Amino acid sequence: MKSKIIAVLNDIRPEFDFNEPVDNFIEAGMLDSFDLVTLVTSLDEVFEISIDGTDILPENFSNIESILNLLNKYSK
Amino acid sequence: MKKVTDFIEINQAVVRIKNYKKKLVTNFFPNREKVEIWISKNQFYTIEIGEVIYFLKKNENFYALFFIASSNEELDKSLLELLVDFSEEILMLDIVQREETSDLLNVFYSKSFNLYTSLVRMNRLNHQVDLLSISTDGVKEASGHHLISLTNILYSFFDEKAEQLPDEKELGNWIENKNVLIYEEDNQIGGFLVYEIIGNTLYLRYWFVHPNFRDKRVGSKLFYEFENKGKDANRHLFWVIRSNENAIKRYKHYGFVEEKMYNFVLTNKNIRYEE
Numbered sequence: 588m589k590s591k592i593i594a595v596l597n598d599i600r601p602e603f604d605f606n607e608p609v610d611n612f613i614e615a616g617m618l619d620s621f622d623l624v625t626l627v628t629s630l631d632e633v634f635e636i637s638i639d640g641t642d643i644l645p646e647n648f649s650n651i652e653s654i655l656n657l658l659n660k661y662s663k
Numbered sequence: 664m665k666k667v668t669d670f671i672e673i674n675q676a677v678v679r680i681k682n683y684k685k686k687l688v689t690n691f692f693p694n695r696e697k698v699e700i701w702i703s704k705n706q707f708y709t710i711e712i713g714e715v716i717y718f719l720k721k722n723e724n725f726y727a728l729f730f731i732a733s734s735n736e737e738l739d740k741s742l743l744e745l746l747v748d749f750s751e752e753i754l755m756l757d758i759v760q761r762e763e764t765s766d767l768l769n770v771f772y773s774k775s776f777n778l779y780t781s782l783v784r785m786n787r788l789n790h791q792v793d794l795l796s797i798s799t800d801g802v803k804e805a806s807g808h809h810l811i812s813l814t815n816i817l818y819s820f821f822d823e824k825a826e827q828l829p830d831e832k833e834l835g836n837w838i839e840n841k842n843v844l845i846y847e848e849d850n851q852i853g854g855f856l857v858y859e860i861i862g863n864t865l866y867l868r869y870w871f872v873h874p875n876f877r878d879k880r881v882g883s884k885l886f887y888e889f890e891n892k893g894k895d896a897n898r899h900l901f902w903v904i905r906s907n908e909n910a911i912k913r914y915k916h917y918g919f920v921e922e923k924m925y926n927f928v929l930t931n932k933n934i935r936y937e938e
Contacts, residue, residue, distance in 0.1 A: 616862025
C-alpha cells in the first residue's frame with residue numbers, strides 16, 4: 588500500500604522524492620491545497636474507496652504514515 | 664444566495680458534497696486568511712443548486728466564482744440555473760489543472776463560458792545565487808504608510824479579473840509580515856515585489872516596475888533582494904500570463920522553467936484579457 592501511495596504522490600508532484608522521511612508535506616512545501624484535492628480524488632480512484640468529507644483534513648495527509656492510517660480505516 | 668458568515672461553512676460544503684459518494688470536483692482551494700477577510704467585509708456568498716455548492720466573492724465589477732461539485736455531470740446540470748440567476752453579472756472563475764484540455768473545461772465551454780486568459784506556473788529548483796556581485800541599492804521592505812500607494816498601483820496596472828489581486832487588508836498583512844519589497848526614490852514608488860515563503864517554497868506573487876522607472880534595473884534589484892530573502896528555499900514558484908511572452912523570456916533568463924500546470928481564467932461574458 589505504501590508504494591502505491593508514493594506512486595500517487597509522485598504522480599502529483601514528480602519533482603519531490605516522497606520516499607524521503609518528511610514530517611509534514613504541507614509545511615515542507617511539497618503539497619499545497621490544490622494537491623490535497625487531487626490527492627483525495629487520486630486515492631479514491633486508486634484504492635477504490637470514497638474518503639469521507641469529514642476526513643479531508645490536512646493532518647490526514649501530512650506524511651506517508653498519516654495517509655496509511657487513513658486508508659487503513661477504509662480497508663477494514 | 665446567502666452570505667457566508669464562518670469559514671467552517673466551506674468545510675461543511677466539502678463534507679456534504681463528498682457524502683454523495685461520487686467525486687469531488689472543485690476549483691476552490693481556499694486560503695483561510697484571505698477568505699476570512701472576505702467574510703468580515705460581507706463580500707462572500709454561497710448558493711446550493713443540486714449537487715453543487717457555489718461560493719461567490721463579490722468584487723466591484725464582477726463575481727469570482729468557486730464551485731464544489733459531486734461530478735462534472737451535476738455541475739453541468741446546475742450551471743444552467745446559476746447562469747439564469749446571474750445573467751446580468753460578470754462571473755470569473757479559475758480552473759487549475761495539469762492538462763491543456765479537460766472534461767471540466769468543456770462543461771463550462773458548453774455553457775457559453777469563454778477563455779479570458781490563461782496562466783502557466785513556472786518554477787526553479789535548488790537555485791544558487793551569487794549574492795556578492797549584485798547591488799540592491801534603493802530596495803527596502805515596505806511599511807504601513809506605503810499601503811495606499813501600493814494598493815492604487817496594483818489596481819491601476821494589474822488586471823483584477825485575471826490576477827486575483829489582494830485587497831488593502833490582505834496587502835497590509837503582507838506588509839506587516841515583511842513580504843513586500845519596494846524600490847523608492849524621492850518618495851515615489853518605482854517598483855515593488857510581493858512574495859511568500861511557505862515551507863521550503865518561495866512564492867513570487869507580484870513583481871512590478873513603474874513605467875517611469877523602466878530601464879533603470881529596478882526590476883532586477885527587486886528580484887535579487889527577493890532571491891536573497893528566499894535563499895534557503897529550494898523551490899521558487901509563480902504564475903505568469905501565457906500570452907506575456909516577454910515576461911516568460913525574462914523569467915527563463917533567471918533560470919525558471921515552465922511547468923505543465925495551467926490556470927484557465929473563464930468568464931460568462933464576451934470579454935478578453937488585454938495586455
